[in-house]
Amino acid sequence: MSRRWIGLAVLLLVLVGLATMLMSLRSGRATGEPRVTGPEEQRTLVETAWVQVAPIAETVTAVGSLDANESILIRPEVAGLITRIHFQEGQSVETGTLLLELDDSEFQAQAAQAAAQERIARLTYERLKRLGINQTTIVPAQQLDEAWSLLQAAEANRLLYQMRLKKTKIRAPFAGTVGLRRVSPGDYVQPGQDVVNLEDLRTLKIDFKVPETYLSRLALGQHVTLSTDAYPDRTFSGEVYAVDPRVEATNRAVHVRARMQNEDGRLRPGLFATAALLLASRNEALLVPEDVVVYQLNKTFAYRVVNGSVHLTEITLGQRAHGRVQVVSGLQQADMVVRAGHHKLKDGARVVMAQ
Known part of the structure; x- marks a missing residue:
């Protein structure tokens, strides 16, 4: 009898629980509470x-240093004492401008002596030649040839000393800007001694290297855009004018050279620059x-x-x-x-x- 009542009690509890759950669900829907959604309905x-x-430009980027279009160190070809310096440091000069003079007194004397020797040799040769033509005196052919050879040697000697005299005046071989001089008036300079650097800044060059995979796409006249740390808010334009025909075996790169105008003189040789070479552009x-x-x-x-x-x-x-x-x-x-x-x-x- 007790087992029957226990079974009925358990059944009654189950029924009460189900009824409670059903009422809870209905209550939640009636009050508008959010439904618990499944994972397939979750959104991120x-x-x-x-x-x-x-549009976009297809470019390859490389780094390099700027160089002047022409750059030399002025050096004397003959030894001598500097008598005058005709330029100011940082001055712009034209082709042929006289930069400095060396003491030419010794070369002047040597040139005058060589000219006098040439005159004597010419007179001697012409006198012997006239005697032979007039037949007043028999002049051996060997003597005439020797006089001609002495005249040629004297003429060459005169030209030699004139050239040395000319080298005492050092002139600018091209238009550019002179740098800082390394000598002063009164210095005695030797042949090949550094005097001052001369830079053509109106046009600058940049050398850079690109991987060999771009070799077939390189061409003269391609546009290059340059940027430098010295002018971070400005870019400069140039174009390729030379491509090395040889690929470097060490790094498998092609040497490219471009140039750009520098009329305002902002850029200077030696600046580190980044070059963006335009290979193609897509609109x-x-x-x-x-x-x-x-x-x-x-x-x-x-x-x-x-x-x-x-x-x-x-x-x-x-x-x-x-x-x-x-x-x-x-x-x-x-x-x-x-x-x-x-x-x-x-x-x-x-x-x-x-x-």
Whole structure:
């Protein structure tokens, strides 16, 4: 009898529990409480961006140092005492401008002596020649030949001393700007001694190297954009005018030389510069922000948003410029991609876009 009552009591408790749960569910729906959603309905908040079409330049970047179009150290060819210096440091000079003079008194005397010896040799030769023509005296042919040889030697000696005399006046071989002089009036200089540097600053050159993989795409006249730390807010334009025909075996690079106009004189030889060589330009390139790219297993992907879901799509990248990167394949114009919130996503996840 007791077991029967116990069974009835348990059944009654179960019925009361079910009734309570049913009433609780109805009460929750009536008061508008939120429903607990399943995992398939959960959405992740993300930031998105559109794939845009815009022009982009395909460039290769290298570093190098600027050089003057022409640059030399002025050095005397003969020894002598400096008597006058005709230039000011930092002065612009034209071709042929007299820069300095050496004491030429000794060379003047030597040139005068050589000229006198030439006159004597010429008179001797002409006198012997006239005697032979007039037949007043028999002049042996050997004697006439010796007189001619002495005349030629005297003439050469005169030209030699005239040339040495000319070298006592040192002139600018091209137009440019003189630097800081290393000598003073009264200094005795030796042949080859440094006097002052001369730089042609109106045109500058830059040498840089690009990988051999770009060899087939190099051409004379290609545009080069230069940037320097000295002028961080300004760029300078130039063009390629020479490409070394030999590829360096040590680093498999091609030596390229470009030049640019420097009329305002802002740039100086020796400045470190970054050169961006324009290989090609595209007017309609697909561009996305760089933070769109997801790197996985040495590949590049992007989360493409379609109807509220994301699809992990492999993409191929091209050029980068100003925080954006070119997409060569994998995306199309006006595709929407995720640019923030990647770490919370997986392929097929449901998302909601941040306002």
